[in-house]
Structure formats: C-alpha cells, structure tokens
Amino acid sequence: MTVRNWAGNHSYAGTLVSPASLDEAADVVARSRRVRAIGSRHSFNDIADSEQALVSLDALAYRHPDITQHGSDAPEGISPVVPAGPEPELDPTTGRVRVAGATRYADLVRFLEERGRTLANLASLPHLAVAGALATGTHGSGAGNPILGAAATGLEILTANGSLRTLTRDTDGDAFDGAVVSLGALGLVTAVTLETVPAFDVAQTVYGPARFEDVIDGFEEVSALGYSVSLFTTLRGQVFDTVWLKQAYDPATTVPATILGAPAYPEKVHPIPGVDPGNCTDQLGVPGPAGDRLPHFRADQLPSAGEEIQSEYLIPRARAREALLALDGLAGVIAGLVQTCEVRSIAADGAWLSPMHERDCVAVHFTFVRDAAAVGAVLPLLEATFGALDGVPHWGKVFDADPARLRARYPRRRDFLELMRDFDPQGTFTNDFLRRWVL
Numbered sequence: 001m002t003v004r005n006w007a008g009n010h011s012y013a014g015t016l017v018s019p020a021s022l023d024e025a026a027d028v029v030a031r032s033r034r035v036r037a038i039g040s041r042h043s044f045n046d047i048a049d050s051e052q053a054l055v056s057l058d059a060l061a062y063r064h065p066d067i068t069q070h071g072s073d074a075p076e077g078i079s080p081v082v083p084a085g086p087e088p089e090l091d092p093t094t095g096r097v098r099v100a101g102a103t104r105y106a107d108l109v110r111f112l113e114e115r116g117r118t119l120a121n122l123a124s125l126p127h128l129a130v131a132g133a134l135a136t137g138t139h140g141s142g143a144g145n146p147i148l149g150a151a152a153t154g155l156e157i158l159t160a161n162g163s164l165r166t167l168t169r170d171t172d173g174d175a176f177d178g179a180v181v182s183l184g185a186l187g188l189v190t191a192v193t194l195e196t197v198p199a200f201d202v203a204q205t206v207y208g209p210a211r212f213e214d215v216i217d218g219f220e221e222v223s224a225l226g227y228s229v230s231l232f233t234t235l236r237g238q239v240f241d242t243v244w245l246k247q248a249y250d251p252a253t254t255v256p257a258t259i260l261g262a263p264a265y266p267e268k269v270h271p272i273p274g275v276d277p278g279n280c281t282d283q284l285g286v287p288g289p290a291g292d293r294l295p296h297f298r299a300d301q302l303p304s305a306g307e308e309i310q311s312e313y314l315i316p317r318a319r320a321r322e323a324l325l326a327l328d329g330l331a332g333v334i335a336g337l338v339q340t341c342e343v344r345s346i347a348a349d350g351a352w353l354s355p356m357h358e359r360d361c362v363a364v365h366f367t368f369v370r371d372a373a374a375v376g377a378v379l380p381l382l383e384a385t386f387g388a389l390d391g392v393p394h395w396g397k398v399f400d401a402d403p404a405r406l407r408a409r410y411p412r413r414r415d416f417l418e419l420m421r422d423f424d425p426q427g428t429f430t431n432d433f434l435r436r437w438v439l
C-alpha cells in the first residue's frame with residue numbers, strides 16, 4: 001500500500017505499521033533493521049522515508065472529543081485511525097503538560113484552554129502532530145517567538161533496542177537541546193512535555209495591499225507591531241497582498257488604522273488571493289483564544305489550499321532587507337509557480353539542528369503549485385539566492401541545497417552525530433535524507 005504525504009507530492013518508502021500500544025511499538029522497533037516515524041505527514045520531502053518499517057503512532061495520540069475531524073486532511077493510503085491515547089497530564093504546579101507525541105496541536109491546545117492554559121506559540125496550522133513538528137524545527141511567527149520545540153521540557157524516546165529513554169531540559173541540559181530537533185533520527189518520540197502559559201486572547205486583523213518597497217523599508221517596524229505578524233505576497237504587482245497582525249488582546253489594545261498605508265480588509269481573506277477564506281481562523285479584530293487565532297487555518301478544515309508544494313529558507317534577521325530585495329528579484333522567474341509567499345520573523349533558540357540555532361531569523365516561505373518538476377527546477381535558484389545570505393532550508397519542505405554548506409552551517413552537527421551514535425549505534429533510524437544532509 002502506498003502511503004502519501006498530506007500534500008500528495010511524495011510517496012513514502014517503507015511499510016506502514018500502526019502499533020496499538022507502546023509495547024507493540026517497542027516490539028516493532030526491536031524486530032526491525034530500519035525504522036522511521038511518521039507524524040501527521042505534513043512534510044513535503046523524503047525526511048520520513050524508511051528502508052523498512054514506517055511507524056505511525058496515531059493510535060496512541062490523544063484526541064479531544066469535540067474535535068472529531070481535522071477536515072479532509074487524511075492522506076491517501078491511510079485508513080483513518082481513531083486515536084485512543086490517554087488525556088494529557090497537566091501539572092498545576094509547574095504548568096507543564098505531558099502528552100503523547102502523535103497528538104495534534106489542535107487537540108492539545110483545546111484541552112489546555114479548557115483548563116485556563118495554552119501554548120505560547122503555534123504554527124500556521126494546528127493539524128500537526130507535536131512530535132513531528134518538533135522533529136523538523138517547525139515554527140510559527142513573531143519576532144519574539146522561537147520554534148515550537150523551545151517549549152519542550154521533556155522527551156520520551158523509544159530507542160532502537162526497544163527501550164524507552166527520557167530526556168529533560170532540567171537534567172540533560174545540552175543534550176536536550178540536541179534531541180529537540182531530531183529529524184526523527186534518535187528514535188520514536190512517544191511523549192513530549194511542554195511548557196504552557198496562562199490562556200490569553202488574540203485579535204487578528206488583516207491589512208493590505210502594502211507596497212513591496214514599503215515592506216522592504218518598514219519590515220522591522222511592522223514585525224514589531226504584534227505578537228505574531230505574517231506578510232503574504234504572490235510576487236505579482238509589486239505588493240504584499242496581506243499583512244496579518246495578531247495581537248495579544250486586552251480591552252485597551254489599540255489596533256492600527258493602517259499598516260504601511262494599507263487599510264484593514266473589511267472582510268475575511270485567505271493567504272492565497274481569491275481563495276475562499278472559510279478555512280481561515282477568525283479575523284476582523286474579533287478576539288478569541290490564542291489556539292483559534294495564532295494559526296492561520298482552522299482545525300476543522302483543510303488547511304492552506306491542499307494542492308501545493310512548500311519550500312522555505314530561514315535567513316539571519318540582520319539580513320532581512322537583503323532577503324526581501326532578493327525575493328523581489330526572483331519574481332520574474334518564479335512568480336508563475338507561486339500561489340503565495342509568506343514572510344515571518346522567528347526568534348533564536350538553542351536546538352542544535354534548528355535553522356534558528358542562536359540566531360534570530362526571517363523566514364521566506366513559498367507555497368508553490370503542485371508541479372514537482374517545475375518546482376524542482378527552481379530550487380537551485382532558491383539555494384543560490386538565500387544560501388548566499390546564510391539562509392538554510394526548512395527541514396520538512398522541499399529544497400536542493402549544497403550539502404557541504406548545510407553541514408557547515410550547523411556548528412553542533414558533530415555533537416548531534418555523537419548523540420545519534422549514543423541513541424542508535426546501529427543506525428536503525430537512519431535514512432537517505434539523513435545520509436544526504438546530516439551524516
């Protein structure tokens with residue numbers, strides 16, 4: 001049976017196994033020569049490919065009873081699994097929550113918000129599995145917001161010999177930073193403990209269009225306007241079609257009348273101009289729980305556009321102006337393939353394989369049309385353009401980088417290889433993706 005990723009642009013190598021218990025999962029790992037985990041399958045490349053067992057821990061995930069469907073995001077080849085994992089454990093003293101790794105953010109954040117807590121940060125969609133998002137350094141937006149993995153304080157990892165190892169930020173310090181963005185190379189992450197914050201409301205207002213040249217000049221100021229700010233352009237017409245301002249809400253919050261001269265849209269809009277915004281979270285400045293506003297897309301709907309291929313570069317924020325000029329320069333060549341392009345800010349973190357390792361970044365993201373050949377043809381251009389600005393690609397999206405450059409860009413790569421040898425001496429969790437880019 002062919003198992004495809006969410007976007008349908010990649011068929012995974014490996015034989016799907018869906019253990020119904022941790023013991024079964026341990027048995028699969030111990031019996032297999034090669035193993036990889038798959039999460040919610042929202043990556044766009046071969047990062048999860050396995051030379052033998054492709055393990056989905058979906059059956060062990062927690063599902064919130066009120067979130068019965070995450071839209072039509074079940075990929076081809078996967079029969080729907082009804083998660084039957086235990087409720088997350090929220091520690092009232094520390095505010096930390098322990099949750100099964102395969103749990104989707106949508107379920108976790110609803111659980112937390114019913115108890116007066118939430119997560120400080122979310123990606124553009126809440127459909128992702130927590131462990132899968134951590135593994136690739138998934139991020140949201142906001143000059144002060146680091147990768148989602150920065151909230152992790154504990155990881156429980158099923159290792160190659162079938163035994164469970166627990167790492168905590170408090171006791172394992174440096175090694176914990178190595179294990180957060182793991183690319184799935186250390187084992188199956190069965191549970192994750194995360195910091196939570198008191199629940200808060202967010203109001204989302206979308207502005208536009210803003211002139212491209214004004215964004216280039218005003219990027220830093222615009223990025224500082226809210227808790228999370230995203231700017232979208234189709235690279236056509238020298239404009240950013242939309243500027244998404246997400247403000248932590250209190251009644252005294254003032255909402256700018258315009259941003260870079262662009263007014264607020266009077267109706268809901270989608271990041272891709274002309275697409276029905278029904279799958280977007282509420283806008284128009286209406287406050288609501290952070291879990292329903294920080295993502296652009298609603299948990300109960302298909303996110304984004306569905307038929308797409310994504311690519312993204314993370315570039316030091318100090319070079320944001322150069323990155324925006326370079327993006328403008330690419331328009332003539334790539335605009336025909338672009339559905340939309342999102343520019344965001346992300347704060348530095350300590351994870352060894354995080355693209356934001358010890359550097360604040362600007363993210364330049366592309367939602368391309370789902371034409372693998374045409375998109376593949378422009379990837380070297382993206383690498384040449386953003387690699388020259390010390391940018392690195394998102395691990396979970398498509399890219400065609402210079403492997404030597406990529407290896408050199410991660411100063412803790414050798415420490416990560418050491419960690420891999422410690423967790424997985426036989427290379428059970430190794431695959432071609434790791435051989436190509438990391439080993």
Ligand SMILES: Cc1cc2nc3c(=O)[nH]c(=O)nc-3n(C[C@H](O)[C@H](O)[C@H](O)COP(=O)(O)OP(=O)(O)OC[C@H]3O[C@@H](n4cnc5c(N)ncnc54)[C@H](O)[C@@H]3O)c2cc1C
Nearest residue numbers: 037039040041042043124129131132135138139184189396
């Ligand atoms: C519509 C859309 C919007 C997106 N928006 C964003 C965004 O806002 N920000 C961003 O940074 N990215 C974004 N992404 C990319 C996505 O967040 C990452 O690719 C993420 O890693 C996907 O998580 P997943 O659970 O689907 O993992 P998968 O794609 O299934 O797997 C990714 C990696 O995680 C590993 N893995 C999965 N589960 C486990 C486990 N239990 N134990 C060990 N390893 C595991 C896999 O082996 C693989 O290496 C988006 C993707 C889509 C489709």
